[in-house]
Amino acid sequence: MVKRIISNNRNKAFARLIVVLLFLFMLNFVAQHFYKRFDLTSEKRYTLSSSTKSLLGGLEDHVYVKIYLEGEFPAGFKRLQRATRELLDEFKAVSGARIEYQFIDPTAIEDMEERKKAYDFLVESGIKPTNLQVKGDEQFSQKVIFPGALISYRGKAAAVQLLENQIGYGPEQVLNNSIELLEYKFANQIKKLIQRRSPKIGFTAGHGEAGETRLSDMIKTLQEQRYQVEMVDVTQQLSLVEKFNVLIIAQPKERFDEIEKYKIDQFIMHGGSVLWLIDPMVAHMDSLRNKNAYFAKPRNLNLEDQLFRYGVRLNNDLLQDMRCGKIPLVVGSVGDAPQTQMFPWYYKTLVTGENLHPISRNLDAVLFEFASTIDTLKNENIRKKILLNSSKYSKALMAPVRVHFSQVKLQPEPRAFPQSHLPLAVLLEGEFESVFKNRLTEKTQTLIDSIEGVEFKEKSDFNKMIVIGDGDIIQSQIGSRGNVYPLGFDVYTERTFANKDFLLNCIEYLLDENQLIDTRNKEVRLRLLDPQKVKSEKAYWQVLNLVLPIIIMLIFAVIYFFRRKRKYAA
Secondary structure (H helix, E strand, O other): OHHHHHHHHHHHHHHHHHHHHHHHHHHHHHHHHOOOOOOOOOOOOOOOOHHHHHHHHOOOOOEEEEEOOOOOOOHHHHHHHHHHHHHHHHHHHHOOOOEEEEEOOHHHOOOHHHHHHHHHHHHHHOOOOEEEEEEOOOOEEEEEEOOEEEEEEOOEEEEEEOOOOOOOOOHHHHHHHHHHOHHHHHHHHHHHHHOOOOOEEEEEEOOOOOOHHHHHHHHHHHHHOOOEEEEEEOOOOOOOOOOOOEEEEEOOOOOOOHHHHHHHHHHHHOOOEEEEEOOOEEOOHHHHOOOOEEEEEEOOOOOHHHHHHHOEEEOOEEEEEOOEEEEEEEEEEEOOEEEEEEEEEEEEEEEEOOOOOOOOOOOOOEEEEOOOOEEEOOOOOEEEEEEEEOOOOEEEEEOOEEEEOHHHHOOOOHHHOOEOOOEEEEEEEEEEEOOOOOOOOHHHHHHHHHOOOOOOOOEEEEEEEEEEOOOHHHOOOEOOOOOEOOOOEEOOOOEEOOHHHHHHHHHHHHHOOOOHHHHHHOOOOOOOOOHHHHHHHHHHHHHHHHHHHHHHHHHHHHHHHHHHHHHHHO
């Protein structure tokens, strides 16, 4: 009898086990094919933008990602590694497993020659190394890591730099900004790899614009980003319509005639975007080489009415700002050797964007030199957004401006810079009206008649353009031996500013139809512990975390003991 009861109990237990296993198997099967992710963070950290989802959903083939961020490094980099892994998991889920990734530690290669080859390959691919100071048992040591990734798609590859280089921010803030930009960086490079046709960018020539030598680093960067780049002489080209996606007018120095203005105007009316980098004043450091002062005067480019019609006015002034770079000046000599000292140069402005626009958000300072301010004009069809502006302590000097060195030796006073946040770069969006509406001359009409297939258009569809009050920000500095420095590098302070990043963001925004660049506005809030509170309440929380679980376990044990005792006593 007892044996039968025991046997029945075993059978029931076995049947329950089979049912539970079957349930778990079915649950696992259903979860693999039908699942939903829930992002419970307040800033929606793990939620991809609709443009990113659309991009990943349209992948026709597999994308392979190699991330060179594996190994032993500080907690901050571990956080960057974890955020990258979580993001790629989201990419993989949305793309239907068409994203495959692998974390690699290049420092783990034991053979020194092979390791050096691997390092060289990563640098040539566009991944910059970072030196880390690692604390050992007894001392600190240096370690080189490559916080970047290589993305491959159908034989093409592109690099992504995971770690931002932002001077003036603390390490935690830099890492947080880097995490915020991860989605945009990966999605943007995937977009460029899968696009069948590269956008075409034209640099205008024919009006004394910046030469190819000074533009060489920018052109090389654009080509590496899979853009087609071409110089175009506006004086010779019959029409610009549909020949380029973006036209860059970089520091013209000579006057535009009405025919040339018409070509640019109709390029805009037919959907082309323009990046204007204009110096309305004639001012340059070369003018101070053999003398201590000169007068900077307005430059006649004949573009005022055109820009006015589009919604902005470039002022004939020069900006001075207390937030500025430095230049060396000779202060004496020892024997035959001149002695130099660094002085603040108020015309060399360090500009930031104090807004949340995706073009300028999370950018380091951009270096301007002899910049002019911009006024935005009332125009209901055009939306204006200030991208970059001066600091709280600045002033605009109206033309003619006497530029001289004697000012640098005076102690700067904030009250001498009474103006603040003066606009220096403006984004215009909307339906632009042609500057030639109701004012076509006979000569212009003859040109229109000579171009087949391109009709005069009085108003554009929705379009974008960016106007910047400085033409120097797109030009590299040239060394004494003719060597070209990277764009944004200042030879006097040996610091690289964010000129290149800002201009690339401008171009990508002008070209971006899917609003992918909006993902640059993603926010990951930095939730740091209060150091004072941690110090004062450290013991309390340690005791609570150690003792409370033990108390809870004891309570359950006592309840279980008395419940069992009561059951079997009956």
